């Protein structure tokens with residue numbers, strides 16, 4: 001059947017299948033794949049539905065695949081089209097409340113001939129058997145093993161609940177403002193912080209237009225919290241700065257801030273964000289691996305590009321994109337960026353390295369291997385942190401899965417801080 005002959009409902013499923021393909025076979029982030037995968041959909045609700053199907057399939061991929069494998073006579077390759085079609089049909093029927101007949105009728109046009117019969121047969125078998133998807137979902141096997149080894153079985157188990165529950169929305173306030181906190185409602189877990197329920201329409205909240213807050217997970221706010229307020233005339237360099245959550249924190253804490261990012265487009269978003277909150281920084285499009293400032297700074301923050309496995313609750317695709325080779329390459333890049341960042345700090349100043357990764361190789365291992373002469377670790381103290389966070393024995397801050405679980409959780413994060421002594 002051609003695309004023109006698609007029955008109603010099928011174009012959104014076709015777009016969902018393209019999204020899954022873009023993430024799993026091409027390694028793209030889900031959001032980055034949206035424009036091209038949903039280009040044929042005119043309606044915003046269809047685009048939203050395609051996104052919802054793909055995101056839920058990514059959350060539940062290992063469990064969907066286990067079901068499919070339990071009902072196929074011979075193993076189907078990971079990238080086989082019938083497997084993609086079955087993932088799309090099953091996730092709708094078993095997790096998104098689409099009636100089974102509609103879930104399969106809208107997906108069958110995506111495959112032809114023998115594969116279509118296979119998809120129909122496997123789907124029918126699983127629905128007749130009354131199989132269910134487990135709750136909470138399982139992590140991909142390799143991720144589950146890695147995280148259990150790194151953070152313990154309880155943390156790996158907590159990550160499964162992290163996949164299951166939509167993450168709350170955290171706001172960082174421009175200034176401490178009790179009246180605004182009361183107006184926003186929600187819960188405050190740290191100074192200048194408000195937590196609101198998942199799904200809150202942020203544009204409709206008080207203070208959005210006036211730029212009195214920005215969206216930032218509480219864990220992502222910790223690197224700049226560990227830098228603190230600026231002394232008079234204090235200078236900060238924010239390497240890898242866009243879209244600017246931490247730049248806004250630094251600038252509003254009084255730092256004379258220079259923000260660097262490789263991406264002109266992302267730096268444009270940083271500029272818009274800074275304008276909205278009325279904060280100022282120097283912005284430079286540059287490669288932080290080679291750029292050098294005219295003068296050394298009091299503080300250099302390297303919020304390095306990473307696998308982003310710490311944000312798996314909001315972006316489930318990171319669990320599948322973060323293959324060992326990708327993690328290794330990013331860790332090597334972080335070590336290089338960190339060594340170069342160390343050349344930008346004045347004697348007596350501080351260097352902060354952070355990643356939103358849950359991989360030791362993109363945190364503890366890079367920090368342990370940092371060996372630029374003249375630097376000493378500046379251990380994170382528990383009294384600098386919001387309740388529920390704690391430094392480890394090395395003085396690093398690690399935020400593993402399960403942190404703040406009773407309050408709605410936190411993204412996975414790592415922060416290390418050094419002082420330049422000479």
Ligand SMILES: C[S@@+](CC[C@H](N)C(=O)[O-])C[C@H]1O[C@@H](n2cnc3c(N)ncnc32)[C@H](O)[C@@H]1O
Nearest residue numbers: 240241242243244245246261262263287288303
């Ligand atoms: C983890 S994000 C930064 C998030 C940001 N610090 C914040 O709080 O909003 C990583 C950023 O690093 C940038 N980047 C990647 N490689 C870079 C490089 N070699 N030099 C400068 N920026 C780089 C990316 O464009 C991306 O915007």
